[in-house]
Structures are given as C-alpha cells and as structure tokens.
Amino acid sequence: MADPNGFLKHTRSDGTKRPVDDRLGDWAEVYAAIEQPKRDNEVRTQAARCMDCGIPFCHSGSAGCPLGNLIPEWNDLVRRGDWEQASERLHATNNFPEFTGRLCPAPCEAACVLSISHDSGGAVAIKRVEQAIADVAWESGTVQTLPSGISTGKKVAVVGSGPAGLAAAQQLTRAGHEVTVFERDDRLGGLLRYGIPEFKMEKQVLDRRLAQLRAEGTRFITNCEVGVDLPVEKLREEFDAVVLAVGALRGRDTPETPGRQLRGVHLAMEHLVPANKFCEGDGPTTIDAAGKNVVIIGGGDTGADCLGTAHRQGAVAVYQLDQYPQPPTVRDDDRSPWPTWPWVLRSYAAHEEGGERLYAVAVESFVDDGSGQVRAVRLRKVRVERDASGRRRVVPQSEEVEEIPCDLALLAIGFEGVEHMRLLDDLGLALTPRGTLSCGTDWQTSSPGVFVCGDAHRGASLVVWAIAEGRSVANAVDTYLTGASDLPSPVHPT
Ligand code: SF4
Structure with a gap:
C-alpha cells in the first residue's frame, strides 16, 4: 500500500538536465542519462510521493490522462521496485509510454491532487516515472512482441x-x-x-x-x-x-501582414522538417539559422521547438513573440498550477538555452532589405480581446512601433x-x-x-x-x- 505521507518525506524532482553549453553543442536529449542504480532509486522516491488517492484525478475525468493510465497502480509498483509489473500495467493503457513520457505536457500532473496545495511540494512527477518505466522495460528486454495468433482475414x-x-x-x-x-x-x-x-x-x-x-x-x-x-x-x-x-x-499563416512574401519568412514546419532531416543524415538543412537574427512568432510548443533548433544551428540572437501578456511564472518552490492553471507560464527547456521573449506584441510588418530579403520585424504593443460573440481580436495599444533585427522569421502561430x-x-x-x-x-x-x-x-x-x-x-x-x-x-x- 502506498505511503500517504510520502509526499511529505520526499521532494519533487524532474531529473537533471544537461548543462546548456553541452545541449547546444549537440542534438541529444535535454535530460541527462543517469547511471543505474541511481536512476531507479531516484524514480522510486518520486513514485513514493503518490498517495494512491481514493479518487485519482490524475488518471480519470476530463482533466486527467485521456488514456486512463493506471497511475497510482504503477506508482506503487515502482515504489516497491517491481518494474516488470509496472511496465505491464503501463502498457495496458498506453502503446507508447516512452513517447508520452518524453513529449506529453502531462495533464495528469496538472490534475494530481498534490497540485492543490503549495505545501505539498507539487504534483507527483508522473511523467518522469512513466518514462523511466518504459526505458527500464526496453533496457531489460521486457518489452515483447505480441503477435495476434489469430487472423480475421480482414x-x-x-x-x-x-x-x-x-x-x-x-x-x-x-x-x-x-x-x-x-x-x-x-x-x-x-x-x-x-x-x-x-x-x-x-x-x-x-x-x-x-x-x-x-x-x-x-x-x-x-x-x-x-x-x-x-x-x-x-x-x-x-x-x-x-x-x-x-x-x-496546415500551418496558420499571416498573408495579410506586409512583407510576408519576403525571403526569410517561413512557416515553422518549413524550418523544423529539414532540421530533423539533417539529424537523420540527409545533408545540410535548407533553412539554417546559423549566424542569423531569428524572430519566432508564437509562444507555444512549436515556437519552443524552433527556438531550441535555432540555437543548436548557431543563431546570433533569437526573439520569441507572444500576443498575450506575460503570465505569472511558476516559482521553483511553487509548482501548483491551481488556482492559476492554465494561466501559468509553460516552461520549456529551450527557454533556458537563451533567446528573449517579448509579450503582448504583434507583428506590424516584415521589413525588406531592398533585395527582397527580410531585415527586420516591426512590432506594436497589443491586447487580445474577445468580442460579444467570443471571437478573438487583437487590439493595438499604442501608435509606437518597435523594430527588431531579423534575418529569419518563423511563423509558429498554430495549425x-x-x-x-x-x-x-x-x-x-x-x-x-x-x-x-x-x-x-x-x-x-x-x-x-x-x-x-x-x-x-x-x-x-x-x-x-x-x-x-x-x-x-x-x-x-x-x-x-x-x-x-x-x-x-x-x-x-x-
Ligand atoms: Fe497519486 Fe497524484 Fe494520482 Fe493522487 S492524483 S493517485 S497523488 S498521482
């Protein structure tokens, strides 16, 4: 049975990221691989923070895990060191836990009961436990092929x-x-x-x-x-x-913005796809941020991916623009997304690696260098409003226009x-x-x-x-x- 006081005994830990200089020198994953048995012990401690709630909001309901992952069950199995059973229970609801453990923003953690109180030390590090279960299963050879054994003929x-x-x-x-x-x-x-x-x-x-x-x-x-x-x-x-x-x-574009047709203004995926092909060994990327001033329009996941990619390619400077004002930042000692959720600032590893974020701004125009190539972006302070029908409107807040240098503009404004x-x-x-x-x-x-x-x-x-x-x-x-x-x-x- 889970220890109901585990979260009082152990501090939440998301694992150790590699130093920024190391990260920017290669394309390897941000989180450092931890030697055994240290990793298993650390993750068992994290799993031991789970209270095995009577009503586990982490794995059910509209806010928890859409897969219905059996989170309290595998937290307890990990706490006890039964990695094989934990993997069995994890794979019972999730085909690819090594993907979600790395990529999912973890609605389960936002829904975790331990998020309610500032004194709890924050949600259980569910994502970290999930990734570790999957990685241990692959390393120990317990992920098996499960051929059907029957044929429907369909x-x-x-x-x-x-x-x-x-x-x-x-x-x-x-x-x-x-x-x-x-x-x-x-x-x-x-x-x-x-x-x-x-x-x-x-x-x-x-x-x-x-x-x-x-x-x-x-x-x-x-x-x-x-x-x-x-x-x-x-x-x-x-x-x-x-x-x-x-x-x-289908990437959202902004064809009405003056200068959108200039060379150097691209949709985010036009940057990310060739960069990932480069990592696959397909030769130089077609859109390279090396030596450039980069402006990323959009503050979400895709924008953060462009940010990390631009830094690894050797950008001189990177600005990331958001139309919304800077939301309250989650302090290191305050991981509670309640009651501020979803107005907390989503933290991406890429933001620790450099770049400047500009809030409550919108692009007024892309500026031509005289040869058809973008050389700057003009910005204006804005406020995002909803009209009576709920439609979103971006309203200028001043006549003042700021100009920032730009050799490469990336539109990461959604799909x-x-x-x-x-x-x-x-x-x-x-x-x-x-x-x-x-x-x-x-x-x-x-x-x-x-x-x-x-x-x-x-x-x-x-x-x-x-x-x-x-x-x-x-x-x-x-x-x-x-x-x-x-x-x-x-x-x-x-
Ligand atoms: Fe454990 Fe949090 Fe889920 Fe409760 S809500 S069972 S503490 S992970």
Whole structure:
C-alpha cells in the first residue's frame, strides 16, 4: 500500500538536465542519462510521493490522462521496485509510454491532487516515472512482441504513421487484422519523426517501437501518397476498412501582414522538417539559422521547438513573440498550477538555452532589405480581446512601433487543420469549419468504412490524445469488421 505521507518525506524532482553549453553543442536529449542504480532509486522516491488517492484525478475525468493510465497502480509498483509489473500495467493503457513520457505536457500532473496545495511540494512527477518505466522495460528486454495468433482475414489501411496511426495499427494488428500503414514521407513516424526535434526525443526511441510493430505483423509502405500513388478506387478495393490519421499540418499563416512574401519568412514546419532531416543524415538543412537574427512568432510548443533548433544551428540572437501578456511564472518552490492553471507560464527547456521573449506584441510588418530579403520585424504593443460573440481580436495599444533585427522569421502561430489532399476529395470528405474531418460516434466518416482519428479529427493536439484516439478508433474498426470488439476505447469523438 502506498505511503500517504510520502509526499511529505520526499521532494519533487524532474531529473537533471544537461548543462546548456553541452545541449547546444549537440542534438541529444535535454535530460541527462543517469547511471543505474541511481536512476531507479531516484524514480522510486518520486513514485513514493503518490498517495494512491481514493479518487485519482490524475488518471480519470476530463482533466486527467485521456488514456486512463493506471497511475497510482504503477506508482506503487515502482515504489516497491517491481518494474516488470509496472511496465505491464503501463502498457495496458498506453502503446507508447516512452513517447508520452518524453513529449506529453502531462495533464495528469496538472490534475494530481498534490497540485492543490503549495505545501505539498507539487504534483507527483508522473511523467518522469512513466518514462523511466518504459526505458527500464526496453533496457531489460521486457518489452515483447505480441503477435495476434489469430487472423480475421480482414484488411485495414492506416493512412499516416504519426502516433494516432501507429496506435491504431498496433491495436488492430494485435486483434488479428492485416494492417498496412501508408506514409507519404520517406521515413515513418509523422510528426514524431519530422516535427519533434531530436533534443526532445531521439529517433532511436521511435525506431525500436517501429521494429516491435513490424515484428508483430504490421506492414509499412513509405513514399506512398494515398489518393495519388494508390488511387482511392484501389484502396477501397483492397482494404475492408481505412483509418485516416493524416494529422492537421496546415500551418496558420499571416498573408495579410506586409512583407510576408519576403525571403526569410517561413512557416515553422518549413524550418523544423529539414532540421530533423539533417539529424537523420540527409545533408545540410535548407533553412539554417546559423549566424542569423531569428524572430519566432508564437509562444507555444512549436515556437519552443524552433527556438531550441535555432540555437543548436548557431543563431546570433533569437526573439520569441507572444500576443498575450506575460503570465505569472511558476516559482521553483511553487509548482501548483491551481488556482492559476492554465494561466501559468509553460516552461520549456529551450527557454533556458537563451533567446528573449517579448509579450503582448504583434507583428506590424516584415521589413525588406531592398533585395527582397527580410531585415527586420516591426512590432506594436497589443491586447487580445474577445468580442460579444467570443471571437478573438487583437487590439493595438499604442501608435509606437518597435523594430527588431531579423534575418529569419518563423511563423509558429498554430495549425488550421488537415492539409489539402486528393485522397479526401476522392473520398468525398468535406472539412469542418475547424479544418478537421468530422465523424459519427463510431469514428466513421461520411464515407462508409472510412474512419478518422488523431489531429485529423481533433485538430492539432497532444501526443497522448493522438494515442488515445488511435486506440479508440481501433475498437470502432474492429467492431465494424467483426461485429464486436474487446479492444479498449478510452475516449469518444468530440
Ligand atoms: Fe497519486 Fe497524484 Fe494520482 Fe493522487 S492524483 S493517485 S497523488 S498521482
């Protein structure tokens, strides 16, 4: 039984990051690898802070883990040193805990009861425990291939190999279906491969999981754009069901801003994708921040990824702009997101590495150097308001305009939904006003036998939601193909 006073005995610790100078000299993960048995002992201490609440808000409800991760159970198993059982319980609800342990902003920690009080020392370091369980399982060889052992004779095509597609594919393969994952890029993983920088998750973490899926029987075809290289008629002919996990990669742009057309002004993904390809050994990146003044427009996850990438490429200076005012910062000794959540300042490792954040500002224009290349960005102080209908408005606060130097501007202002693709046209699928694909309560689109999950359905969201939707759509497809399903379905369509 968990120690109800564990959180009073042990201080929360998120692990040790490598020194900034070391981090900026390579692309390896930010957190330092800790030698055994020190790591296991440290993580056991963190797990021992969990009270095993009667109502564990961390793993249930609207604010906790969408996967329904059995957090108190595996915290207690880790506390007792039973890593193998902890891995079994963790994998019972999460196909890829090594991804969420590294990449998820951990709604479970925001929901943890220990977040209520400043005196508690903050939430249990759930994310750290999760990553350690997964890493220990891989290192000790306890992550096994789980081939189905049965064959339903049904064929499923999964379009897209990001976390939602991979979760759906693994669940459906294990249920006995013949699953083929189609990826238009040259390598598998979607955003995990080409959107997430190496310093947040090294790609060998993805590759070992892909090897497991292959060993279980999932087939993969890369360099294949379904709808073009594989026409829709052939897709429908060859497969009994189709899962669309095509992401929501249409980057929000700002075409009305004067100077947007200048050389050196790019969408964030135009910077991140080639930078990640460089890390894969594909030669020099096409958009390099080396020696440049970089301005990142947008203060979220993608902006932070651009920030860390620009510093590693050797930027001279990096500014990151946000239209919102500076929110209250979480002090080191005050990790409580309640009652300030979600108005706390999200802390990213990339922000410790340099750069300047400018708040309550918006770009007035990009300035031409006379040759068609951006040389500066003009900013104005703004306030974000909502009108009577709830629409967001950005209101200038002064006539004064500030100019900052800029050789490379990166627009990290969000995503507007699914990219245009022939596949959707040929399936006759229209986009919602949010730019996503709608579906019924069974995840099925208006095209019979075609299902949707992940960002393509939800809009750009967290990796944990992608996995949860991938698992849920697998249940729906299994039911569609066989009449019933034992697969879990942790979430429902929005
Ligand atoms: Fe443990 Fe926090 Fe979950 Fe309670 S809410 S069971 S303390 S992790």
